[in-house]
Amino acid sequence: xxxxxxxxxxxxxTEALATERRSVGGGAMxxxxxxxxxxxxxxxxxxxxxxxxxxxxxxxxxxxxxxxDPGLEPALDAEIRRPGTxxxxxxxxxxxxxxxxxxxxxxxxxxLVPDTxxxxxxxxxxxxxxxxxxxxxxxxxxITDSHRAADPLADLVTRISHYHPGDTDLAWTRTTPxxxxxxxxxxxxxxxxxxxxxxxxxxxxxxxxxxxxxxxxLEVPVERRVSSGPGITExxxxxxxxxxxxxxxxxxxxxxxxxxxxxQTVALSRRHLSEYLAExxxxxxxxxxxxxxxxxxxxxxxxxEVSA
Amino acid sequence: xxxxxxxxxxxxxxxxxxxxxxxxxxxxxxxxxxGVTGDLSRKKLLPAIYDLxxxxxxxxxxxxxxxxxxxxxxxxxxxxxYDAVRTHARTPFREDVWRQLxxxxxxxxxxxxxxxxxxxxxxxxxxLDESRGTGGNYAFYLSLPPKLFPTVLTxxxxxxLAESSGDxxxxxxxxxxFGHDLASAQELNAxxxxxxxxxxxxxxxxxxxxxTVQNLLALRFSNTLFEPIWNRSYIDHVQITMAxxxxxxxxxxxxxxxxxxxxxxxNHLLQLLALVAMEEPLSFTADAIRAEKVKxxxxxxxxxxxxxxxxxxxxxxxxxxxxxxxxYLEEEGIPxxxxxxxxxxxxxxxxxxxxxxxxxxLRTGKRxxxxxxxxxLVFHRTANQVFDHxxxxxxxxxSLVIRIQPDEGxxxxxxxxxxxxxxxxxxxxxxxxxxxxxxxTSPEAYERLILDxxxxxxxxFPHQEEVELSWRILDPVEEFWAKNGRPEPYPAGSWGPPxxxxxxxxxxxxxxxx
Numbered sequence: 167x168x169x170x171x172x173x174x175x176x177x178x179x180t181e182a183l184a185t186e187r188r189s190v191g192g193g194a195m196x197x198x199x200x201x202x203x204x205x206x207x208x209x210x211x212x213x214x215x216x217x218x219x220x221x222x223x224x225x226x227x228x229x230x231x232x233x234x235d236p237g238l239e240p241a242l243d244a245e246i247r248r249p250g251t252x253x254x255x256x257x258x259x260x261x262x263x264x265x266x267x268x269x270x271x272x273x274x275x276x277x278l279v280p281d282t283x284x285x286x287x288x289x290x291x292x293x294x295x296x297x298x299x300x301x302x303x304x305x306x307x308x309i310t311d312s313h314r315a316a317d318p319l320a321d322l323v324t325r326i327s328h329y330h331p332g333d334t335d336l337a338w339t340r341t342t343p344x345x346x347x348x349x350x351x352x353x354x355x356x357x358x359x360x361x362x363x364x365x366x367x368x369x370x371x372x373x374x375x376x377x378x379x380x381x382x383x384l385e386v387p388v389e390r391r392v393s394s395g396p397g398i399t400e401x402x403x404x405x406x407x408x409x410x411x412x413x414x415x416x417x418x419x420x421x422x423x424x425x426x427x428x429x430q431t432v433a434l435s436r437r438h439l440s441e442y443l444a445e446x447x448x449x450x451x452x453x454x455x456x457x458x459x460x461x462x463x464x465x466x467x468x469x470x471e472v473s474a
Numbered sequence: 475x476x477x478x479x480x481x482x483x484x485x486x487x488x489x490x491x492x493x494x495x496x497x498x499x500x501x502x503x504x505x506x507x508x509g510v511t512g513d514l515s516r517k518k519l520l521p522a523i524y525d526l527x528x529x530x531x532x533x534x535x536x537x538x539x540x541x542x543x544x545x546x547x548x549x550x551x552x553x554x555x556y557d558a559v560r561t562h563a564r565t566p567f568r569e570d571v572w573r574q575l576x577x578x579x580x581x582x583x584x585x586x587x588x589x590x591x592x593x594x595x596x597x598x599x600x601x602l603d604e605s606r607g608t609g610g611n612y613a614f615y616l617s618l619p620p621k622l623f624p625t626v627l628t629x630x631x632x633x634x635l636a637e638s639s640g641d642x643x644x645x646x647x648x649x650x651x652f653g654h655d656l657a658s659a660q661e662l663n664a665x666x667x668x669x670x671x672x673x674x675x676x677x678x679x680x681x682x683x684x685x686t687v688q689n690l691l692a693l694r695f696s697n698t699l700f701e702p703i704w705n706r707s708y709i710d711h712v713q714i715t716m717a718x719x720x721x722x723x724x725x726x727x728x729x730x731x732x733x734x735x736x737x738x739x740x741n742h743l744l745q746l747l748a749l750v751a752m753e754e755p756l757s758f759t760a761d762a763i764r765a766e767k768v769k770x771x772x773x774x775x776x777x778x779x780x781x782x783x784x785x786x787x788x789x790x791x792x793x794x795x796x797x798x799x800x801x802y803l804e805e806e807g808i809p810x811x812x813x814x815x816x817x818x819x820x821x822x823x824x825x826x827x828x829x830x831x832x833x834x835x836l837r838t839g840k841r842x843x844x845x846x847x848x849x850x851l852v853f854h855r856t857a858n859q860v861f862d863h864x865x866x867x868x869x870x871x872x873s874l875v876i877r878i879q880p881d882e883g884x885x886x887x888x889x890x891x892x893x894x895x896x897x898x899x900x901x902x903x904x905x906x907x908x909x910x911x912x913x914x915t916s917p918e919a920y921e922r923l924i925l926d927x928x929x930x931x932x933x934x935f936p937h938q939e940e941v942e943l944s945w946r947i948l949d950p951v952e953e954f955w956a957k958n959g960r961p962e963p964y965p966a967g968s969w970g971p972p973x974x975x976x977x978x979x980x981x982x983x984x985x986x987x988x
Contacts, residue, residue, distance in 0.1 A: 342495045343530055349488040350499040350533060354609070355641075383487050418570050422534045427607040430534035431577070433527070433570040445495065455493040 171244040176276040179244050183256060183277070186248050197255055199447065200278045202286045203230040204270065204301055212439065213289040214257060219440035221255045224447040227279050228257040231301070233267040240264035242273060271300035283307065283450045287443070291315045297330030307450050309443075311336040312371050322371040323467055326460040331452035337371040338456045339442045343434055344376055344398055347412060351424065357406035362388040365402075367395030376401070378463035379455075397436055500526075500928035502535030503611035503643075504599050508586075508626060509618040510540035510551065513724075514649070518680075519617065520555045521562040522920040527575045528565040529917075531925055535609060537578040537602035541595060543585055551581035564918055578606050586618075586625040592633040599635070610642035613927055617649060619728070624665055631669045647676045647927055650741050654732060655952065656945035663938050676927045677941065681742045681847075682934045683919030683926075685908065686882045690749050690849070691763075693876070693884065700874070701754075703853070705828045710871060711981075712750060712834045713850040714743050715988055716878075717842035721789065721799060721966070722816065726807030735786070735818035735948060735955075738838040744771065744944045745936060746849055746878075747834055751824045760933040764940065771943040775823040780954040782980060786961040787817035787971030789841040794967030799841065801966065815961040816840045819974045820951060821981075835978060837985070841966040846988040847878040861899060869899045873986070883907035 169186070171178055201221075203213050210232050217228045245259040258277065262270060278284055285307040286296070292310030296302040312335050315321030322337055362380045366373030374390055376398065381388040384403075393399045396417040403410040408425035412434075420434035489496060505523070507515060526532050540551045556576070560567060580598045584591020602608045612635065616626060630636040630646075638644045646666065653659030666675055681687055694701055703709070716738055722729045729737065751773075752766035777783020790801035803810050817839030824834060853872040869889040877883050884906045889899040926934055955961075962971035969975075969985065978984055 339495075345488070345493075346496050346499060346530060347534075349486060349496050350501070352486045352488050353499070353501055380488075383490075419574065424607075427535075428605055430607050431574050432534035433568065433574045434530075435568065435570060449494050453495075455490060455495075458492075 167248040169246040169248070171246065173241055174244050175242065176273055179246065179258065179260075180276055182244075182246055183258070186246065186256065197225050197227050197279045197282060199224060199226045199283045199285055199450070201226045201228045201447070202274055202284060202301055202305065203228065204233070204286065204288050204292075205230060205290060206233055209290050210259065213287070214259070216289075216439040216443050217287075218257060219438075220444040220447060223444045226255045226285075226447070227277070228255060229274060229277055230257070230259045231270050231274070232259060232261045233270070234261050234263045236264060236267050238264040240266040242266060269300065271304055274301060274304060278304070285309065285447060285450070287446075289314070289439075291321065292325070294324055295328040296325070296333050297328070306332055307446070308333050309336065309446050310334075313337055313340075318369050318371045319374060319467075322375075322460065323464045326457075326464050329457055329461065331454075331457070334446060334453050334456055335371075335460070336442050336446070338375055338453070338460070339445055340372040340397075340437075341376045341379070342445060343437070344401065344412075345379065347420070347422070347432065347434065348380070348401060348403070351403070351410055351412070351422065356403075356410060356424070357408075359384050359386055359403050359405050361386050361404045363391060363400070363402040363404075364388060364398065365391045365393045365400040366398040368392045370395075370397065373398050374463055375459055378466065379459045381466075382459060382462045497529070497531055498925070498929055498931075499531055500533055500536070500925060501611065502533045502607055502609035503613060503928055504537035504539060504602050504608045505924075505928070506539045506541060506595070506599065506612060506614045508541045508614065508616050508622075510554070510581075511542045511544060512617055514617050515540075516554070516558040517562050518918070518920045519615065519924070520558040521564065522918055522924055524555075524559040524563045524572070524575060525565045525918065525921050526925055528563075528568060528571045532575070532928075534574075535607035536575070537580065537599070537606050537608045538575070539595065539598055539602070540579070540581045541584065541591075542581075544581075544583055546581050546583055548579065548581050552576050552579045555579060578602065578608075586622050586629065589629070589632070592629045592635070596633050596635055610639070611644075613645040613647065615647040615924075615927075620651060620653075620662065623648070623662065627665055627669045636669045643674070643930065644670060645674045645676060645927055645930065646670045647678055649678050651732065651736065652677060652741070652941045653945065654736055655949050656942060659938075659941055659945050663941075672938070673932070675938075676923075676932065676935045677937075678923055679741050679745060679936050680919045680923065681878070682745060682936065683921075683923040684878060684882075685917075686876065686878045687746070687749065688934075689884075690746075690876060691758075695754050704851075706830060706832045708853055709832055710852050710854045711832055711983060712747075713852065713986055714746050714750070714834065714836045714848075715850070715985075716742055716838040716847040717845060717969075717988065718838075718840045719795065719842065719845045719967075721841050722802060722805050722808065726805055730808050730812055730814050733786075733814045733818065734816055734838050734840065735820075735951065739818055739820070739836055740944045740948050741936070741941075742847075743836045743838060744774075744947065745940070747771075747774070747822070747824075747836065748940070750849055750851075751826070751829055751834070753826075753828070758933065760931075760935075763933055764937050768937075768939055768943065770824060770826070771940060771947070773825045773829075774943075774947050775825050776947065776950060777821050777823075780951060781958070783977070784820040784951055784954070785818070785971065785973035785977045786815035786955060787839065787964040787974060788812075788814070788961040789816050789839075789966045790963045792841075792965035792967050794841060795844075799966045801963075802840075813960050815955065817842070817961070817964060817970045817974060819970065819977055821977060822947070833981065835983075835985070837970065837974060839970055843967060843969050844988070845880065848988050849876045849878070850874070850986050850988075852983075852986075861897060865897045866899045870901050875986070881907065 241263040243261040247257040284305045286305035287309040293299040296308035312322035364377040377388040400413040410424040414420035422430040748767040748770045752770040755762040819837035875885040886904040890902040892898040964971040
């Protein structure tokens, strides 16, 4: 069930939310977090759907801020999707008109679930300095997505220079299955790694992060090569005993080849947005590994630029 | 500068405590499943294995071998596994995942006593090592009636499968019942011990894999709120209930002669009691937790008079949940003069400074009012100096209820003023629920436990010492019951026989209605 409140105020929205909650029994007690999505009219549908799906694992109040034409008179339209209909949490779509868009925090503040963490998510990229953003300031965790920027790598690198604990980027989230598989290959004894390679499509900061991670953790040079994709297509750990190669040509199934072992295959599907988000919401404290890796990447790129 | 530790990869430089996104993934191995035709395999184990694969927690080099007395080829078993996965898996079905998994599926037909069948099993796992790179690591899951254990264990030893070489490992998983009394438990253990070293033996009590049971430790030891009142100064008594609405059904052959106490109290309920009663472990390692559980179980005391401190019953025909159901003695495969109890309850004490004088009431039964497992801590009543007894007439004792299943969660019950001009207090609940959708994606107990076996992580598995201590508690009760007549009948769909209620009524207490 959806409730429409055109030209409304946060007081009315709060009251409507409380009424909805009472009608399904109980207060907002099971919600574990508030997820604030900063989006636009074009992007909100996919983002809200992903958030709703992720909400099955993390019951949350989802507040989607849809920023409309800044030239209009300030106004607020609300659309409340009842808890239980689209997931365990409730979803509030807010359309912010005119200068109100610059003061979204004033709209969000009264609607946050008491005591629980706030997560901000910019599905279309995100501000350069998330922790300084008005909505970002309310949040303990700020999720950006540099893949959506015009120049993804530059976007990631610029943002990391403003890093504040709690920042994270879905470019990093996308690497988790690869990193997990790479880490598990090194759970078994393998020779000393002397260098590594990461092959992926161009303009894919995930691949650069993966390369930086390997390089920093293993203290070896890692070459980033370009293929036609999709996504990351191959990683190679060159060891004294020979190469350990993981290739994924079709974005679905990977093969693992290591010295003196039969060729193994493993399902390694590219995931859905909702899965990235669910992973992101699992740990709400600062991701120090992301910070270290992204800073390492930025330094390396800066050095490369100086020497070029 | 960190230490160069790459060769041997211990510790793995790609893993870090700071990197909590990386899941634990099992190393290359073969899981050999004995008794794949059973209900447990189809409904729980095979789906759990698929779910693990789907979550990316199984290694690329993984093999699954089914062993059973069926004239099947590999593809027949693959089909059975496929059907089981499609019907019972909790995660969405993905063709890619299934294809990778099914390439490593093999089936070996044969009987447990058949040397040739076990030699074929040896060839099969070696072939998997060759073709799948499973690294010579084998886990044997004995989902079998206990009477077959000796034969299978002997065969594993004879065929050389139990022997590991180099840094490869062998693990064996056994399901309850771990014997039917202390002597038989020790006998079984000696048998297993003879073939596998103690650290390779994983005893599965699937209750310990449940999120809510693990949450019991989190609730107690990660909060400041509960631990200060978790003792005799505040707690009047504890009730631990595991009720089933089903009857004995297809388990007649196993159940008769075993009964409710051996089936449930010895393992699940005493493990829950240990988790509720134990002191804080020094760390969260298997050894530290076990040490505290062992202390708690060692402190358990039986009632002085077993006639008034225990109760047992047997369900008779009746209406349950809108259907007429037969009594225990009329169930198929049950002898008409059976004295097996289907309801068991007892009052135990825990003789520690924390719990002295606080009774722990345990009850379990089949064909009870509804299916529920919960632990309830009932607090002392207040002295009520401020409010007169009329005002608090409707108020019960405060209680904290940990719901294990279904509707997993925690409820706190306390008194609150009824709105109005008069001062009247009535019980209300504060409720935390994992929620239907929340648990949808949380791992099933078997998933967690199978992964722990493949990784070799033992905290959630009861140790032989705990098993023996539990039998030491239960054996005198069973002996007493065996000598003293028949269990008291109770109608199906009720909450047990009168003696079960009298057990608490004698102490001026009542069972909660769960």
